[in-house]
Amino acid sequence: MARGSSRGGDESDGGDEKGGFRPGARLIDLANAVRADPGLSRDALAGILARHGERAEDLASLTDPEADALRAAVVLLTEQVLVEADTDRAARALNSALDRCGARPRLSRHDGHAWHLHVDRGDEASWADWCTAASALALARLLSERGRPAWGECAAPDCGTLFLATGPGTPRRYCCPACASRTRVAAHRRKQRREGS
Numbered sequence: 001m002a003r004g005s006s007r008g009g010d011e012s013d014g015g016d017e018k019g020g021f022r023p024g025a026r027l028i029d030l031a032n033a034v035r036a037d038p039g040l041s042r043d044a045l046a047g048i049l050a051r052h053g054e055r056a057e058d059l060a061s062l063t064d065p066e067a068d069a070l071r072a073a074v075v076l077l078t079e080q081v082l083v084e085a086d087t088d089r090a091a092r093a094l095n096s097a098l099d100r101c102g103a104r105p106r107l108s109r110h111d112g113h114a115w116h117l118h119v120d121r122g123d124e125a126s127w128a129d130w131c132t133a134a135s136a137l138a139l140a141r142l143l144s145e146r147g148r149p150a151w152g153e154c155a156a157p158d159c160g161t162l163f164l165a166t167g168p169g170t171p172r173r174y175c176c177p178a179c180a181s182r183t184r185v186a187a188h189r190r191k192q193r194r195e196g197s
Contacts, residue, residue, distance in 0.1 A: 024142060026052040027135040028151070028164045031078040034071055035162070042067035066127045073128035077135055082162050083153050090149045094140045101125075103133035142166065156183045 029048050034040050045067050046059045062070070080093040101120065108118040120133040142150040142164075152172060154161045156179035165172035174180040 022052075022164075023134040023138040024151070024164045024166070027074070027077060027131070027139070028082070028162050030070075030074045030131070031082055031162050034074050035078065035160075038071075038075075040071060045070060062127055069126060069128035070131055073132045077132060078162070081136070081139060082151055085149060085152060087143065087148050090143060091140070094136050094143065097132055097136040098140070101129040101132040101136070103137060105137075154179050156180070157186075 026049070029052065030045070033044065033048055037044070042062060042064050046054075046062050049059060049062070050056070077097060081090055081097065084090040084093055103119045103121075105117055105119050106122075107115045109115045118134075119137045120130045125133070139149075139151065148171065150166055151162065151164050154163060154175035155173040156175070159175060159179050161175035161179075163172060163175040174183065
């Protein structure tokens with residue numbers, strides 16, 4: 001069964017917003033989960049994929065060895081791309097990821113969906129190749145549209161959560177408003193202590 005067969009939409013630019021599927025967001029969720037638990041189980045991986053639109057019948061092919069390879073692909077994308085803030089290094093890392101998985105764009109139509117773009121080796125690509133190809137192309141498109149990485153690692157001390165910043169405006173530094181507020185409050189208190197001493 002084709003990876004991504006439960007979704008329509010262009011995998012390279014975020015896909016079907018109404019269906020909630022976005023390959024960049026899927027990668028961020030996988031990366032945060034694997035960072036929290038490097039031995040994340042096959043079932044936990046399948047649960048994340050299901051939340052991003054994968055069907056149970058497709059997830060049946062996610063065997064333990066496929067889950068191991070998917071986990072390794074997510075770690076590699078995290079270490080080489082998601083924590084990279086330098087635009088040139090991020091672009092080179094994305095090109096390398098696309099080369100590794102043999103990504104080439106192709107139109108696909110299945111399961112009642114309209115023609116849409118897939119970027120993996122073919123309908124029988126491994127879960128790791130499929131995730132790498134779709135994620136790398138989505139991130140590459142975000143980088144090319146914004147001129148900089150649209151992702152990052154939270155700057156709040158003791159957080160480190162990865163995030164995807166697809167909105168307009170200045171680059172994000174924090175995964176959520178709570179981390180930004182907590183960091184600002186801590187900086188304000190440090191400043192008050194320095195000024196009071």
